[in-house]
Amino acid sequence: MTAPARPMAAPGMVGAGFRVEIAHRSGHRAGWQAWTLIGITVTAAFFLMIWSRIALDQTAFQLQEIESQTASAEARYWDLRLEAARLQAPARIIEAAATMGMVYPETLRTIEVAGLGGDGSETEERWVDLKAVLGAQP
Amino acid sequence: MGGSSLRRLNARLVTVGVLLVLAWGGIGYRLVVVQALEADVYADHGLDQRLQREILAADRGTIFDRDGRELAVTVDSVTFYANPSEIEDPTTVARLLAPLLHQNMLDVLDAISGEGTFAYVARQLERDDADRVIAARLPGIYYFTEPKRVYPMGELTGHVIGFVQADDNQGLEGLEYQYDDSLSGVPGELLVERDPHGRTIPQGEYQVVPAEPGSDLVLTIKTEIQFAAAEALQRAIDRTGAKGGSIVVVDPATGEILAMVNLPTFDPNDRSDADPAAFRNRAVTDVFEPGSTQKVITISAALEAGIADPDTIFEIPTTIERGETVFRDSTTHPSELTVTGIVAHSSNLGTITLGEMLGAKELHRNLYAFGLGQPSGVDFPGEASGLLRPSEEWCAVNCVASTSIGYGVSVTTLQMAMVYATVANDGVWVQPHLVKEIVDGKGTRVAVEPLQRRVIDAATALSMRLMLEEVVSGGTGGYAAVAGYRVGGKTGTTEKYLIDEQRYSEDDVVASFIGMGPIDEPRVVVAVVLDSPRQDDSGGKGAAPVFAEVALAALHQLGVPPDDR
Incomplete structure (x- = not known):
């Protein structure tokens, strides 16, 4: 009886040993993958930490910039209030009025509307009355 | 290679090796000291260099x-x-x-x-x-x-x-x-870490x-009235050649000072060339003898005491002699005057007659009650209290006479303004003040509540106001008339007392006019004092026209309708 022909096992490719060897390599790869994963995770966490740190720093600088802008705006606000106060000075207004040819009236007329100037909800109506009186003036 | 040279080589190597070991040992030791043993100290040093403690200045109100x-x-x-x-x-x-x-x-x-x-x-x-x-x-x-x-x-x-x-x-x-x-x-404090360029280190220390x-x-100041008063005073100084002057405008009902002006003045923005003497608020810090403007106290005291009423007639002598002092009237008037006439003509002799009927004690009590001889308590530094000696210290010969007509006492312009404000406010003295409200950083407003006290009866005050109106309508204060409004007041002209020389000046006078309007229900009291005018050197000619200008402006600014509408 002739045994069926079968290829000779190549060195290192022995049947049962082959499977064992594969199992061994699979475990090694899994370990390698795990370490790789851990490495990537650690690296990512490291970069994430750096990124968050940079983001925080950037935000802090932005905050400082905004605070600086706020201070500038506040200083500007007071400069403008000062300018407005100077513009309201009676001496300046009188000078400007004189330049415009305005003079103080020689005769004064007083129009009196009963109750006007007092407290109460009817003040607006009294102003309407006054406007009517003024409207009737020549 | 001989044995001796090998030994020398070995010795060198050993030496170098030892030196290296020592050097590294030193470095190692220093490293341990810096990084471990004294790490906190160096960390603190570093932090100190970066940390800055800054005082945050509080914004001035x-x-x-x-x-x-x-x-x-x-x-x-x-x-x-x-x-x-x-x-x-x-x-x-x-x-x-x-x-x-x-x-x-x-x-x-x-x-x-x-x-x-x-x-x-x-x-x-x-x-x-x-x-x-x-x-x-x-x-x-x-x-x-x-x-x-x-x-x-x-x-x-x-x-x-x-x-x-x-x-x-x-x-x-x-x-x-x-x-x-x-x-x-209240100043704040900032503790912050900064880099060498002074920038804040993010996430560093920050407190x-x-x-x-x-x-x-x-x-309480109203700028428009302040301006009108300053302009009027400057014109008066230009017109009269006075050395200076003061004006105080008061709301008699509230004690609020609407304007307070002194000349010469200074610009607080640039004091480099200013005379320090000009810094004084003379209306509050400087005193003068009130003269005839003080007669309002003597007369109202006489009314309060029941010695006379406005229509009581007095025979006025041509002179009154008290010791070596001879008192005269500086105005011409009939030989008989009512009390109203005494005020209108500013009669020294009539007022002395009433003052002597009152007596020293009662006269002093009234002067003090009107606020003389004591600070008014105005919220301003350096207020003078003026001079009002106790009646026990008055001389027996002529002190009652001279004090009755405003000599021998000294007052500030503000004190005299408040005397007239008391008359204007139906006899109630209200403490003058310059600050109406204090608003704290949170916006809470605290109103100033001035002290008040009754000095004379409301009826007496009304009588006095009507007498003061006579001064303007037919007496010495004609130039104080304000078109459209019934006003009243009193002139005053006193020889200036030279403190350094302890005598009265022969050339310099203090010209004053203090008045109010509208007379029925006064809204403003205006006190005008001119120091040493050369022209128009009397209260009636020098100061009364200034009152008219300022009172008109103040009444307009306050929206007070005219009496003749």
Whole structure:
């Protein structure tokens, strides 16, 4: 009886040993993958930490910039209030009025509307009355 | 290679090896010391270099007039300084810098040529002026910002507001001094880590205790009336040649001072050329003998005591002699006068008659009750109390007579304004004040509540007002008439007492007029005092026209309708 022909096992490719060897390599790869994963995770966490740190720093600088802008705006606000106060000075207004040819009236007329100037909800109506009186003036 | 040379080689190697070991050992030891044993110390050293503790200046409160107009504001200003050691060519820098600062080139050169590393070049410039200098980027010239107090109305309110010290914004005069604690606020503190460029290190140490801003003051002053008073006083000084003068305008019902003006004055924004004597608010700090304006107290005391009423007739002698003093009237009038006539004609002799009927004690009591001889308590520093000696110390011969007509006592313009305000306010004296409200940093408003006291009966006050009206309509105060309004008041002309020489001046007088309007329900009291007028040197001619101008402006500004409408 002739045994069926079968290829000779190549060195290192022995049947049962082959499977064992594969199992061994699979475990090694899994370990390698795990370490790789851990490495990537650690690296990512490291970069994430750096990124968050940079983001925080950037935000802090932005905050400082905004605070600086706020201070500038506040200083500007007071400069403008000062300018407005100077513009309201009676001496300046009188000078400007004189330049415009305005003079103080020689005769004064007083129009009196009963109750006007007092407290109460009817003040607006009294102003309407006054406007009517003024409207009737020549 | 011989044995001896091998030994030498070995010895060298051993030596080098030992040295290396020692060196590394030293370095290692130092490393352990720095990094482990004394790590905290060095960490603290480093932190100290980065940590900066800064005082956060509190914003000084703003001062407003009664209508909310700014009278004193704090703004950021720019101060320039030089580091002379960094300036290689001071002449060129001074030549470029001087026109930008509007300064003399030699002054600038002097400032930047000195020894050392710091010299002020220009202090507290406003931003617009500073920007030109900053843009020039001159070598060795640096700047920093600091708060600056600015007074938009300048000399108009200089005496009332006062001013602060430029370095630290502490109040030195006026309301700035009086209310310094309220205006200053509480400084804060900032603890922060900074890099060598002065930038804040993010996420470094940062602790802040915020500053509490100072309170704002709302004054009783009405700027328009203040301006009208200042203009009228200046015109009066130009007209009469007076050395100076004061005007006080008061709301008699509330004690609020609507205007307080003195001339000569000064600009609190630039005091470099001002005479320090001009800093005094003379209406509050300087005294004078009131003369005839004080007769209102003597007469009202006589009415209160029931000695006379306005229509009681007195025979007026031609003179009254008390010891070596002979009293006369300076006006011509009938030989018989009612009490109203005595006031209208400002009769010294009639008033002395009534004063002597009252007696020293009663006269003194009334003078004191009207506020003479004591500070009014106005919220202003350096108020003079004036002079009113106790009646027990009065001389027996002529003190009652002279005191009755306003000699032998001294008063401030404000005190006399409040005497008339008492008459105007139906006999109730209200403490004068310049601050209406204090508004703290949180916006809480605290109104000032002035003291009040009744001095004379309301009926007496009304009688006095009608008598004062006679002074204007038919007496010595004709120039005080205000078109459209019924007003009243009293003239006063006193010889000026020269304190240094202990005698009365033969040339100088104090001319005054104090009055009120409208007479039925007075809304304003105006006191005008002129110091040593050369022309129109009497209360009737010098001061009364000023009253008319100021009273008219004040009544218009307060919206008081005329009596003749």
